[in-house]
Amino acid sequence: MPELLEIETYRKAAEPVVGRTIGAVDAPDDWYLKGGLGPAEVTGVLPGVRITGTGRIGKLMLLETDGPTIGLRFGMTGRLIVNGDAALSDLEYGSNRDNPAWDRFALRFTDGGSLVMRDPRRLGGVELDPDVARLGPDAAVVTLKPFARILAGSGAPLKARLMDQSRVAGLGNLLVDESLFRAGLSPERPARSLQADEVARLHRAVRRTLKTLGGRGGSHTGDLQPARVRGGLCPKDGEVLRRTQVGGRTTYWCPHHQR
DNA sequence: CCGGATGTTCACCT
DNA sequence: GAGGTGAACATCCG
Known part of the structure; x- marks a missing residue:
């Protein structure tokens, strides 16, 4: 859970x-x-x-x-x-x-x-x-500047960096996929390749995801969640979701709006 | 029957 | 040093 x-x-x-x-x-x-x-x-x-x-x-x-x-x-x-x-x-x-x-x-x-x-x-x-x-700042309270610094230092895939508890603490497989879905960012992008506006968008998406899903009752209540099946469709634009391994975890994401 | 599942740690590669 | 992979844990589900 x-x-x-x-x-x-x-x-x-x-x-x-x-x-x-x-x-x-x-x-x-x-x-x-x-x-x-x-x-x-x-x-x-x-x-x-x-x-x-x-x-x-x-x-x-x-x-x-x-x-x-x-x-x-x-x-x-x-x-x-x-x-x-x-x-x-x-x-x-x-x-x-x-x-x-x-x-x-x-x-x-x-x-x-x-x-x-x-x-x-x-x-x-x-x-x-x-x-x-050994833990990074908690994802629910980390501010934009340290968040940006955490991403800037790494060539690892964005998702892997976000799931690294020593960098940002608290995000797991479902919360990261949901946040990237909302931010419109590919989980496979090298973390350091994000532009400043993309970093800000992601930071807001993480906070909004935590707030919204917290209100709904948990990490499994995301908009993306029902589509996390083979052949699932993007709830935003209807594309068939891609299912890949990123950072060792099964990742669902939309190749159309997540860039 | 088989593959996967909201996670972490560690050994072992490249 | 940085990343990646696979194993280990044990149970349930599709």
Whole structure:
């Protein structure tokens, strides 16, 4: 599920745990603990720690505490369940996503509340004091100048640069395709080949995409989304969309109006 | 049955 | 250094 918009939904859903104290930690899956972290560390360090705030940079969700900052990554299939309620009921895979066997990490609070990460494919993970310096500025707040600088330095395809979390944080496959669709720019253009007016157009498109799709309910609510099938037609001009690999990801784009 | 899917990291190429 | 590719993770869907 998650790109920036979904992680922001998770962060908001986690706000009720601010002020609570961790009583116990369930870390049944070593693989899910990242950054040299092990079950002994988590269960040893976190109990007794109080949650003091929530945060998010790109797709990384943060639980600030009076001890270490807890970083949560959700991969493609991770969900957050706070006090028994799933933060997003949207389903990617239809129905069967509620198997407790997929609970990879849980905080149990002393007042009885809980925060659970449920992730069928184990693509997410938990880390203490994550290195946030490895992330670029969050896509929802980056201003035009740094955005332009990020593109100027690279010969990589535009889409690959936008999906590079160390350059701009938060955009994934769907949000990038939607933003480029709206900006009328080809995902294959070398990032540095954009003119100043195109950079400005793209910057506005990213912000508008985040705002609009955020209001609609998530990264999968874009105008391009229904056409993301083989032979799909451009919702803007009816051209058959091109389906290519860019930056290692399947990319749908309109060769007619995206230049 | 097979290919893909909202992601990240890492090894290994060129 | 910069980019690109493929593997790994595990489940569901068309």
